[in-house]
Amino acid sequence: MSYYFTIIGTRDNPLFEIDFGTHKLGGDGVARFRDEAKHMNQFIVHAALDMVEEAQWMGKDLYLRRVDTFQNNHVHCFLTGGNVKFMLLMNPDPTASSYASYRSPPPSRPSTARQSASMLAANPSSQATEDAVRQFMLEVYEAWLKCIMNPFYQVNNVVTSPIFRGRVATAAKKYL
Amino acid sequence: MDRYSPVAPSHVRVLVLPVGRVDRTRFVHFLTRLQKEAAFVQLADLPSDEDANARLSTLSPKTFPNGSILFNYSTVDQIDQHHQLSPFELFREPLLVLGVAHLDGVTPEDAEKELKEATQYLRERHPRVVHRQLLALNEPASESNVHHGNVISIAEPFRDGDGALKKAVHELASRFLAELATYTKAMQASPSIQTPGQTSRSLQTQPVREKSRQIGAGLPSGRHTPSGSEVSSPTSDNSPSRPPSRGFGSPPPATSFNQMQHVTSASGGLGRSDSRASSKSQSENRAETQDRVSVQGFGSNTSQEKARNRGKARVGIVIGHIHLMAGQWNEALRILIEHTTRSRALADHLWHAKGMEGICNCLLLIAWAGLEFLIPSLLLQSDRTNTSGHRKRDSQNGETPARKFANILPEVFKSIMNLYLAGDGSLELPPVIISEAAIRFSKTLAIIRRYNGQLHGTSLAHIVQDKIIPANGSGDDLSISLISRSAVADMLSLAQPVSDDTLTLADHISILAGISSVYSILQMNRKKAITVRAMVAKLTAALNRARKLGAAEMGIHPAASLSAETGAGTILAVVEESGGINDLISQIIDIYGAEMMSPLPPTSHTPAPKDLSHGSTSEVHFGNDALKESIMRDMVAFCEASPDPYGVLRLTASLLKSARPCAAVDTEPEFSNSPIEEQEHLRLAAIISRTIGVSKTLGLPDVQATYWDPFLVRGIEFKPAKATQKVILRSKLKTAVPSADDRIPGNPLLYDPNTSRPGTAITPEKLLLVAAESVECTIELQNPFDMPVEIERMVLVAEGTEFATSYRPCTLGPRRIQRIPLSVSPDNVGESRITGCRIKIFGCHEQIFYIVEKPWTDRPTLLVKDHGQNGRRPIKGVRGSGITYPETSQIAAKIIGKQPILVFESVSLLESSLMLLEGESQCFGITLRNTSSITASVFEAVGTKNVLGLADEMASPVNIAPGETATLKFEAVGTAGVSEIQADFYYCSTADGANTSEYVRMLSVPLNLTVNAALRFQHFDVLPTDSSATFMLCFDIGNAWPKPLTYSCEVASAEKPEADDDDFCTENGTLGPGEVARVHVKIKRWSSLADCDKKEVCRQLADHLRVSWTCENRTGEMDLSNMSLPTEAIALVQGPPVQVDLHILSMAKQKSSTRSFAGAKIGSFMTVRANLTNRITTPTSPLFIQLHTRTADGALYNDRHIAVAGAQHRILPPLDGWCKDKIVDFVTCPLMAGVVELKVTVTPIGTASAPSGSWVSADSLMINVE
Structure with a gap:
C-alpha cells in the first residue's frame, strides 16, 4: 500500500510532494512505488485535476472524496478555500501495477488476502477509507493553514518547510 | 466516417481499392470526394429497379424512403482479428469492395481486359464480402468507354460537387442492397452465431492467469453456444486455424473492487449470481466456473430448445443490424426489439446488450431523420431496474420522446456497458469491442451534454454526421443537462486499454486516440x-x-x-x-x-x-x-x-x-534553480x-531551430570615435574642448530622487554617426546556459537606416555575459533608432533580438483569480496588475552625410621636432592630405596658445580636394616649460559650406618642441622714485646659454617717462655665458595699474617691458609674464591710490624732464596747484593734504624763505572713483632768493575702512627764486 500526496496550487503547479507507505498492519511507512510509477503519479494526479474541477461544484464540502481512478490508482482530493488542491493518490500494490503490462501476477505474499481486506486502498470507496482520508486531509489542512500564515510565504510558492512535511508524515502515520 | 462515431454500428464499411494503374493523388482525391459527397445515401434517391425490387422485398429502398445508408469508405482492410468479430459486429467487416480503375488513355480492348482481370482479382482476394463493384473513372467523359459487365463508370470524377458521382453511388447502393438482401437470406438460414471472444484452442499459448480464467470456457467449443452447424457468415472459411482470440481484456482483477461492482450490479440486476466468479482467486475461480457450467447444464432439461432459441435471437439481432445498415430503420427497430427481448429472456447477455445498442442506434438515426418514434419499453425496463427515480420524473414531465430518450440514454448505456463487461459466464468480449463501445457511448453522451443534454437537430447532426456546430455560450448549463461530465468520464475510463498483450498496437493507439477525442469534447484537457x-x-x-x-x-x-x-x-x-x-x-x-x-x-x-x-x-x-x-x-x-x-x-x-x-x-552569479x-x-x-x-x-532545406533565449542581446555600446574621426557640432566648437573621452553626460548623483520627476531626466545625447563610415561598437550578449553558442552573423537592426556590418564569427562561452566587437557603417542619412540586433546562431534561424539592458525576471502574479486551465490565458482586465515587462532600450542615432577626413601628411622641418631658445620663433609648414572622397574645407587652424599660431591670418577657407594635399604655415615661439605643441585644424565638407556646415571635424597635429633657456631673470625688485608717477624696476639678468648674448631691455614706448635722455629707460648689454648683470629700468605708471591684483600687476608689467636678445643668428624676446614680485614691490608698482601732481600756475618748467621752476621773483605771489587724481574705482576716505616747504639743501624748514597764505594743510572730502583733477591751490610768496623745494603730501584721514597713514602720496617741485 503506497501513497503519493501532493498539494497543487492554482496554476496546476505542485507546491508540495511526499510519498509514503502505510503504517497499518505492520507496514513500515515506506512507499513502494516503482521508478516508473513515481513518474506516472504526477501525471495521474495532473489528469485527475479535471475531475476535481468537475466535482468541486457538486457539493459544498471541501473534501471531495474519491475523484478519479486511473487503472489501479485512486485519487482523493481535498480542496481548500484558496483553490489549492490536496491530492492523495493511493495504490494498493504498486509493485504489481505496471503501466506497460498491467496484469502481472498478483503478489505472492501469503498474507495478502487477509491484509488487503482491511487495507484502505483495497476498497477505495468504502466508508472506512473515506473517513480515514478525510481525517488525514483535515489534519493536513490544519498544518497547511499554519504554514501559509507565514508572512514569508507567498501564494503558489513551493512549501519547503520541514515542519510541515513532518506534520504531513505524522498525519499519514496516524490515519493511513 | 469516424471509427468511433456514435452510430458506427450502422456504418457500411466500404473498402476502396485502386485497380490497375491509378495515380496516387488522383486516387486520394477521388476517395476524398467519396467520403465527402457520398457518405450518406438517402434511400429515396436510389433508382427504382423493378427487377431488383421484386427480389428484395425486405430491403427495398421504396419501403422506407426516409432511411439512409451510411457508407464508411476506407482504403485499409481491417486486420483479421476484426473480421472475426464480424457477425457480432458486422460493421467491422467490409461488406462492399470498390475497385477504382482509371481508364485514361487506354484502348477499350485493353480496358476491358484490365477490368476483367480486376474483377477476377477482387473476387479472389475478397471472397467474403457481400458485393464487389468496379468503378471506372472516365476523366474526359469518353463515351466510347466500356460498359463491361457491372462496371459503373463515372464521368468527371475529379470535379468537386459533380452530380455524376452521386449518381454512380446511388447505382452502387442499389446493387449493394440487392446483394445484401441475398446475404440476409443466407444469414436467416443459419441457426446461430458464435459470440466472439471465445477461445477453444491453443490454450498453451495463453498466459497462465488467462488460462485459469478460461478453464470453464476451455471445454470443447460451442459449450455456450448451441451445438450444431455454426455459420458465422455465408462465406465463412470455417477457420479451424483461426488464431486464438486475444481478447480477454477484462477490468483489472483482484485488488480493485471498482470493476467488480459492475459485475455484481449487472448480474444482480439480471438475477445472475454466478458471474461473481471473476473476482475470486484462481483456484476458486476454477472450481466455481466448473460448478456453474455443470449447474447450467443441469439447470434446464430443455437446454437444446433454449440453445436453439438463443441462436434464433442472435440471428435476428444480426438481421436487425443488417436492416439498420440498409437504412431500413423502422424495420430494424422492430426486428431488434423482438429479438433483443427474446435474448434477454434467454439470458444471452452479450447479445442482449448488442441488441440494445442497435436499438439505441436505430432511435438515434430515426431521430436524426426527423421521424416520430416511441421509446421501446425494453430500454425503459432496463432503465427502471436501475433507477426508478428517473422514470418518475420523466413521466411527470410528459416530455417529448427525443427528450426522454436523451434522459434515459446514460442509464441505458451504463447497463449495456455492464452487460458487455460482465461477459457471458466466463466468456469475455475482446477488449476492442468493449473499449470501442465505451468510447461510442461516452462520445454520444458527451455530445448530448455539449448541447445542453438535448437531442435536436444540431446535436444529432454532430452525432451522426460528425458535423461540429460551435456550441452556444451556455454550453455548460448544468441545470439542464442531466449528464455529468464525471459520469461520462467514468464510462470513458472503461475504454482505457489496460493490457497490451491482448490488443494489437494499431488498435491500442486507435483506442487511445478515440478516448482523447471524447475527452476533448468534454473539455477535459488534462485527461486528454x-x-x-x-x-x-x-x-x-x-x-x-x-x-x-x-x-x-x-x-x-x-x-x-x-x-x-x-x-x-x-x-x-x-x-x-x-x-x-x-x-x-x-x-x-x-x-x-x-x-x-x-x-x-x-x-x-x-x-x-x-x-x-x-x-x-x-x-x-x-x-x-x-x-x-x-x-x-x-x-x-x-x-x-x-x-x-x-x-x-x-x-x-x-x-x-x-x-x-x-x-x-x-x-x-545567482542563477535560480534550474529545472x-x-x-x-x-x-x-x-x-x-x-x-x-x-x-x-x-539535403533537407532550412532545418533550423528558433533560438531559445529571447534576452540574448543585453546592450549595444558604441565606442567613442577616434579623435580624428569625431564629428563636432559647430555650435559646440568654441565651448567644449573636444577630447577623446568625451562621454554622454550622466547624472553625477548615485541616487537622485528627482530623476523620476517628469522633465528632469537627462535625455541621453544622440549618437552621431557619419554615413558610410564604419564605427566600432560592442554588443553585449548573455548566455545563461551551460553550453557555448556559436554566432555566425550579427547585424544591427535600426529604424530608418540599414547598417552594413562586418563581423567575424565567434563563440559565446557558457554562463557568461560577453562583449563582442562589431564594426558597422550606416547607409542612409537621417534620424534613426537602433532597436536591436539580428543574429544568426548556428543551427537557428536568423532572429531579431531586442536590447534588454536592465536585468529582468518574471515574477509570479500574486493575484490568484484563475481557475484550472484558464490560468493559461490572461484574464481580461486583471492582466497587468503587478506584472512587469522587460524594458527594451533603443539607441537614438543621427546619421549625417559624408564627412571628409584629413590626415597629417608631413611637417616642413628636418625632424618632426623643433628646438628653440626661449623667446625664439620659427616658421614651418604643416601639410595635410584629404583621404576621403569629398572635398574638405579647412576653415580654422589653431595652435597651442601663446606658442603656436598661423603665420598668416587665414583669409579664406583652404579647400583640399580628395586625395590632394595642402600646406599651412605656422609660427612657433619658444616658451619655457612647453614641450608638446599641437596644431588643430577644423574642417568640414565643402558641400555643407565652410561657414554654414553644422558639423565639423578636427585634426590635431602634435609636435615636439624643445625649448632651451636663453636669459634668466632673478631677484626682481621695485624701488620708488622721487615722482609718484614712476617707479624703478630692477632685476638680475643672467645668461643661461653657453654663448654670449646681447640683451636689450626696453620699456614699451607709451609708458616711457617723458624725458628721453633718461638713462634708465633702456638698458643694453652683452653677457658672457653664465654672467649675471643687474638691470634698472624706470617705468612710468600707467593708468590701469592701481586697481589690479598682484598677478595682473605682474602680467601688465611683463607686457610693458620688452627684453630681447641676440645670439649669432638667433633672436628672441623673453617672456616675463611669470615674474614674481614681493608684496611691497607690488605696492610700489601700484603707487598710492591718489596721485598728486604739483605745479605752479603761470610758470613754465625749466626743463620738461626736471621738476624745477625758474623765474620766481621775491615777493611775488604764485599759486602752487596740487592736482589730485583718484586712480581706483572706489571712493577714497577724506584726505589730508599738506604743503611742505624746504630749502634746496633740504635741511630746514624756514618761514623766512617763503611764506604761505593761509593754512599749509587742508582736509578734503572723499574723492569719487576715477575722480580726476581735484584741485587744491596754495598761494605762496618767496621771501628770499635761492632754491626752495615745495612738497605736498596726501594721506587719508583715518576711518574704519582705511586707517590714517595707510599710504602717503607726495609730489614736490623746486623753485628757483631770484
Whole structure:
C-alpha cells in the first residue's frame, strides 16, 4: 500500500510532494512505488485535476472524496478555500501495477488476502477509507493553514518547510 | 466516417481499392470526394429497379424512403482479428469492395481486359464480402468507354460537387442492397452465431492467469453456444486455424473492487449470481466456473430448445443490424426489439446488450431523420431496474420522446456497458469491442451534454454526421443537462486499454486516440493530455521498433535515429503530413503549461517588444516543471522517431528555453534553480547539432531551430570615435574642448530622487554617426546556459537606416555575459533608432533580438483569480496588475552625410621636432592630405596658445580636394616649460559650406618642441622714485646659454617717462655665458595699474617691458609674464591710490624732464596747484593734504624763505572713483632768493575702512627764486 500526496496550487503547479507507505498492519511507512510509477503519479494526479474541477461544484464540502481512478490508482482530493488542491493518490500494490503490462501476477505474499481486506486502498470507496482520508486531509489542512500564515510565504510558492512535511508524515502515520 | 462515431454500428464499411494503374493523388482525391459527397445515401434517391425490387422485398429502398445508408469508405482492410468479430459486429467487416480503375488513355480492348482481370482479382482476394463493384473513372467523359459487365463508370470524377458521382453511388447502393438482401437470406438460414471472444484452442499459448480464467470456457467449443452447424457468415472459411482470440481484456482483477461492482450490479440486476466468479482467486475461480457450467447444464432439461432459441435471437439481432445498415430503420427497430427481448429472456447477455445498442442506434438515426418514434419499453425496463427515480420524473414531465430518450440514454448505456463487461459466464468480449463501445457511448453522451443534454437537430447532426456546430455560450448549463461530465468520464475510463498483450498496437493507439477525442469534447484537457501522451509513447516505441526491424532487414545499424538511409524525400513527406500531429503536440504541451516556440522563422514577422515576455510572466508559472520536461522529452523522442527533424529542433529549443528561468540575467552569479541539470544542456545542444548535421547531409532545406533565449542581446555600446574621426557640432566648437573621452553626460548623483520627476531626466545625447563610415561598437550578449553558442552573423537592426556590418564569427562561452566587437557603417542619412540586433546562431534561424539592458525576471502574479486551465490565458482586465515587462532600450542615432577626413601628411622641418631658445620663433609648414572622397574645407587652424599660431591670418577657407594635399604655415615661439605643441585644424565638407556646415571635424597635429633657456631673470625688485608717477624696476639678468648674448631691455614706448635722455629707460648689454648683470629700468605708471591684483600687476608689467636678445643668428624676446614680485614691490608698482601732481600756475618748467621752476621773483605771489587724481574705482576716505616747504639743501624748514597764505594743510572730502583733477591751490610768496623745494603730501584721514597713514602720496617741485 503506497501513497503519493501532493498539494497543487492554482496554476496546476505542485507546491508540495511526499510519498509514503502505510503504517497499518505492520507496514513500515515506506512507499513502494516503482521508478516508473513515481513518474506516472504526477501525471495521474495532473489528469485527475479535471475531475476535481468537475466535482468541486457538486457539493459544498471541501473534501471531495474519491475523484478519479486511473487503472489501479485512486485519487482523493481535498480542496481548500484558496483553490489549492490536496491530492492523495493511493495504490494498493504498486509493485504489481505496471503501466506497460498491467496484469502481472498478483503478489505472492501469503498474507495478502487477509491484509488487503482491511487495507484502505483495497476498497477505495468504502466508508472506512473515506473517513480515514478525510481525517488525514483535515489534519493536513490544519498544518497547511499554519504554514501559509507565514508572512514569508507567498501564494503558489513551493512549501519547503520541514515542519510541515513532518506534520504531513505524522498525519499519514496516524490515519493511513 | 469516424471509427468511433456514435452510430458506427450502422456504418457500411466500404473498402476502396485502386485497380490497375491509378495515380496516387488522383486516387486520394477521388476517395476524398467519396467520403465527402457520398457518405450518406438517402434511400429515396436510389433508382427504382423493378427487377431488383421484386427480389428484395425486405430491403427495398421504396419501403422506407426516409432511411439512409451510411457508407464508411476506407482504403485499409481491417486486420483479421476484426473480421472475426464480424457477425457480432458486422460493421467491422467490409461488406462492399470498390475497385477504382482509371481508364485514361487506354484502348477499350485493353480496358476491358484490365477490368476483367480486376474483377477476377477482387473476387479472389475478397471472397467474403457481400458485393464487389468496379468503378471506372472516365476523366474526359469518353463515351466510347466500356460498359463491361457491372462496371459503373463515372464521368468527371475529379470535379468537386459533380452530380455524376452521386449518381454512380446511388447505382452502387442499389446493387449493394440487392446483394445484401441475398446475404440476409443466407444469414436467416443459419441457426446461430458464435459470440466472439471465445477461445477453444491453443490454450498453451495463453498466459497462465488467462488460462485459469478460461478453464470453464476451455471445454470443447460451442459449450455456450448451441451445438450444431455454426455459420458465422455465408462465406465463412470455417477457420479451424483461426488464431486464438486475444481478447480477454477484462477490468483489472483482484485488488480493485471498482470493476467488480459492475459485475455484481449487472448480474444482480439480471438475477445472475454466478458471474461473481471473476473476482475470486484462481483456484476458486476454477472450481466455481466448473460448478456453474455443470449447474447450467443441469439447470434446464430443455437446454437444446433454449440453445436453439438463443441462436434464433442472435440471428435476428444480426438481421436487425443488417436492416439498420440498409437504412431500413423502422424495420430494424422492430426486428431488434423482438429479438433483443427474446435474448434477454434467454439470458444471452452479450447479445442482449448488442441488441440494445442497435436499438439505441436505430432511435438515434430515426431521430436524426426527423421521424416520430416511441421509446421501446425494453430500454425503459432496463432503465427502471436501475433507477426508478428517473422514470418518475420523466413521466411527470410528459416530455417529448427525443427528450426522454436523451434522459434515459446514460442509464441505458451504463447497463449495456455492464452487460458487455460482465461477459457471458466466463466468456469475455475482446477488449476492442468493449473499449470501442465505451468510447461510442461516452462520445454520444458527451455530445448530448455539449448541447445542453438535448437531442435536436444540431446535436444529432454532430452525432451522426460528425458535423461540429460551435456550441452556444451556455454550453455548460448544468441545470439542464442531466449528464455529468464525471459520469461520462467514468464510462470513458472503461475504454482505457489496460493490457497490451491482448490488443494489437494499431488498435491500442486507435483506442487511445478515440478516448482523447471524447475527452476533448468534454473539455477535459488534462485527461486528454495524459491519453495522448500514452498514445505518443506507444507510437514512438512502435516507430522505433519498426525502424530497428526495417534497418535490420536492410542490414543497417539502427543506432542513428535519423539515419541517412531514410532519405530526404521520406522525411519531407513525413514533415508535410505531420501538420496535424504538430498541432496536437503543441496543444498537449500547452496543457501541461509549457510553451512551444513558434514554428515560423521569427524573422518573417517582427514581434512587438512586449512579446519578449510572451509566455514568460504568468504562463511560465503554470504547471508542473517535471511534467513539462517529461512531456517535452516524450515529444522529442516521438519527433525523432517520426522522423521529423523540424519537430525535434522546435521541441528541443523549447525544452532548452524552459530549462532556464526566462530572464535577462543579472551579472551577479545567482542563477535560480534550474529545472534541467547542466549536463542536460549539453545533451540537448548535441541533439540539435546532430539533427542539423544529419539533415544537412540529407539535403533537407532550412532545418533550423528558433533560438531559445529571447534576452540574448543585453546592450549595444558604441565606442567613442577616434579623435580624428569625431564629428563636432559647430555650435559646440568654441565651448567644449573636444577630447577623446568625451562621454554622454550622466547624472553625477548615485541616487537622485528627482530623476523620476517628469522633465528632469537627462535625455541621453544622440549618437552621431557619419554615413558610410564604419564605427566600432560592442554588443553585449548573455548566455545563461551551460553550453557555448556559436554566432555566425550579427547585424544591427535600426529604424530608418540599414547598417552594413562586418563581423567575424565567434563563440559565446557558457554562463557568461560577453562583449563582442562589431564594426558597422550606416547607409542612409537621417534620424534613426537602433532597436536591436539580428543574429544568426548556428543551427537557428536568423532572429531579431531586442536590447534588454536592465536585468529582468518574471515574477509570479500574486493575484490568484484563475481557475484550472484558464490560468493559461490572461484574464481580461486583471492582466497587468503587478506584472512587469522587460524594458527594451533603443539607441537614438543621427546619421549625417559624408564627412571628409584629413590626415597629417608631413611637417616642413628636418625632424618632426623643433628646438628653440626661449623667446625664439620659427616658421614651418604643416601639410595635410584629404583621404576621403569629398572635398574638405579647412576653415580654422589653431595652435597651442601663446606658442603656436598661423603665420598668416587665414583669409579664406583652404579647400583640399580628395586625395590632394595642402600646406599651412605656422609660427612657433619658444616658451619655457612647453614641450608638446599641437596644431588643430577644423574642417568640414565643402558641400555643407565652410561657414554654414553644422558639423565639423578636427585634426590635431602634435609636435615636439624643445625649448632651451636663453636669459634668466632673478631677484626682481621695485624701488620708488622721487615722482609718484614712476617707479624703478630692477632685476638680475643672467645668461643661461653657453654663448654670449646681447640683451636689450626696453620699456614699451607709451609708458616711457617723458624725458628721453633718461638713462634708465633702456638698458643694453652683452653677457658672457653664465654672467649675471643687474638691470634698472624706470617705468612710468600707467593708468590701469592701481586697481589690479598682484598677478595682473605682474602680467601688465611683463607686457610693458620688452627684453630681447641676440645670439649669432638667433633672436628672441623673453617672456616675463611669470615674474614674481614681493608684496611691497607690488605696492610700489601700484603707487598710492591718489596721485598728486604739483605745479605752479603761470610758470613754465625749466626743463620738461626736471621738476624745477625758474623765474620766481621775491615777493611775488604764485599759486602752487596740487592736482589730485583718484586712480581706483572706489571712493577714497577724506584726505589730508599738506604743503611742505624746504630749502634746496633740504635741511630746514624756514618761514623766512617763503611764506604761505593761509593754512599749509587742508582736509578734503572723499574723492569719487576715477575722480580726476581735484584741485587744491596754495598761494605762496618767496621771501628770499635761492632754491626752495615745495612738497605736498596726501594721506587719508583715518576711518574704519582705511586707517590714517595707510599710504602717503607726495609730489614736490623746486623753485628757483631770484
